[in-house]
Amino acid sequence: MMASSTKSERSLRVILIGAGGHATRTLLPTLHHLPFELVAICDLDEARARQAARKWGCSAHTDLARALDAEKPEAVLLAAGPGAHPPLACRALEAGVHVWMEKPSSYRARDLDPVLERRGDRVVVVGYKKAFMPATDKAIELLSAEGGKALQSALAVYPIDVPEDGRRILEEGVFTNWLGNGCHPLSLLVAVAGEVEALTVRRSRHGGGMCLLEFAGGAVGALHLAAGAPSSQAVERYHFVADGRQVVIDNGSRVHFQRGIPFRYGQTVSFAPEGLDHGAIVWEPQNHLATLENRMEFTQGFYGELRYFYDCIVEGRPAVRGSLEFARHLTLLYEAALLSEGREIHIADLG
Numbered sequence: 432m433m434a435s436s437t438k439s440e441r442s443l444r445v446i447l448i449g450a451g452g453h454a455t456r457t458l459l460p461t462l463h464h465l466p467f468e469l470v471a472i473c474d475l476d477e478a479r480a481r482q483a484a485r486k487w488g489c490s491a492h493t494d495l496a497r498a499l500d501a502e503k504p505e506a507v508l509l510a511a512g513p514g515a516h517p518p519l520a521c522r523a524l525e526a527g528v529h530v531w532m533e534k535p536s537s538y539r540a541r542d543l544d545p546v547l548e549r550r551g552d553r554v555v556v557v558g559y560k561k562a563f564m565p566a567t568d569k570a571i572e573l574l575s576a577e578g579g580k581a582l583q584s585a586l587a588v589y590p591i592d593v594p595e596d597g598r599r600i601l602e603e604g605v606f607t608n609w610l611g612n613g614c615h616p617l618s619l620l621v622a623v624a625g626e627v628e629a630l631t632v633r634r635s636r637h638g639g640g641m642c643l644l645e646f647a648g649g650a651v652g653a654l655h656l657a658a659g660a661p662s663s664q665a666v667e668r669y670h671f672v673a674d675g676r677q678v679v680i681d682n683g684s685r686v687h688f689q690r691g692i693p694f695r696y697g698q699t700v701s702f703a704p705e706g707l708d709h710g711a712i713v714w715e716p717q718n719h720l721a722t723l724e725n726r727m728e729f730t731q732g733f734y735g736e737l738r739y740f741y742d743c744i745v746e747g748r749p750a751v752r753g754s755l756e757f758a759r760h761l762t763l764l765y766e767a768a769l770l771s772e773g774r775e776i777h778i779a780d781l782g
């Protein structure tokens with residue numbers, strides 16, 4: 432499949448590994464908007480690989496090593512799951528191929544070390560979609576624009592729980608919702624607020640609770656583990672406060688920037704005084720036109736993460752957002768939360 436792109440750009444030969452539900456539902460349709468030439472789909476399940484390859488007009492494989500030999504891609508896209516991502520990434524890097532992989536990158540932070548050893552000058556990006564949402568870019572811009580003040584505090588609300596019995600989950604490599612989806616709010620918080628120095632999880636007796644985050648930059652954050660709020664409802668929310676500025680991201684698709692009004696306590700009589708240089712500004716997608724910016728592939732960051740991967744390759748620059756270092760840090764936060772049980776865990780102590 433030759434992907435369509437609005438600009439005339441060099442197309443990159445790519446292989447997709449893992450033709451499961453997520454790849455067929457979301458990743459393959461997203462490729463239409465990017466300058467990737469999909470030359471093959473590879474899946475251990477031969478019938479799956481063949482069916483997807485027929486649909487997307489490329490060849491089918493069941494083994495990455497043979498696919499790399501036969502197709503000579505410039506990059507691979509991995510959507511196979513955290514157990515398979517590190518060994519597949521190592522194999523592709525040994526063949527000199529750039530790697531994009533879905534989250535979670537691995538079960539443990541240390542599983543990424545062999546990938547880091549083999550990276551060399553190749554680009555590796557992990558698809559933490561929320562770090563690449565247009566809303567996240569806007570929040571970063573608003574907080575840093577015109578000599579932005581230091582971030583003071585951050586709140587994320589996300590329907591997730593940190594499971595009990597974390598030590599066993601880590602030792603046995605159990606796939607939990609915390610592994611699969613906890614990285615979503617954490618990746619947005621780290622993209623905006625930077626690395627975390629310490630983390631404490633306080634669980635409610637009824638499920639859910641709070642994950643307290645101390646950022647290296649000085650801000651404090653809370654991830655409200657809103658287990659019990661159905662994922663089918665629009666529960667997700669982020670709130671950042673820097674001296675004089677507040678940025679809120681609601682439901683991933685509404686950014687609210689509060690600048691305040693000219694205000695004197697006990698004297699100001701209108702909450703909406705004349706003028707355009709104060710008050711709130713809101714950005715949200717229209718939903719009446721069949722355009723791009725309101726589509727899930729764009730609002731949720733799938734386009735952004737793959738575009739960033741492409742841009743880093745063609746511009747010959749290393750990835751920063753979604754890099755292996757970013758992924759390793761997020762995986763340490765995942766581990767720290769499982770180990771916390773009410774105690775503060777210093778991330779540096781985990782290695």
Ligand SMILES: NC(=O)c1ccc[n+]([C@@H]2O[C@H](COP(=O)([O-])OP(=O)(O)OC[C@H]3O[C@@H](n4cnc5c(N)ncnc54)[C@H](O)[C@@H]3O)[C@@H](O)[C@H]2O)c1
Nearest residue numbers: 449450451452453454474475476510511512515533534535
């Ligand atoms: N970003 C998101 O919003 C999002 C949403 C859903 C899933 N995902 C991620 O996408 C990945 C895939 O999820 P899924 O729901 O499609 O899972 P899935 O189990 O439906 O698909 C995984 C596919 O990978 C194949 N596979 C596994 N190991 C392989 C190997 N070594 N070589 C070739 N093929 C291999 C399996 O046969 C399977 O067909 C996971 O990492 C998941 O966390 C991300």
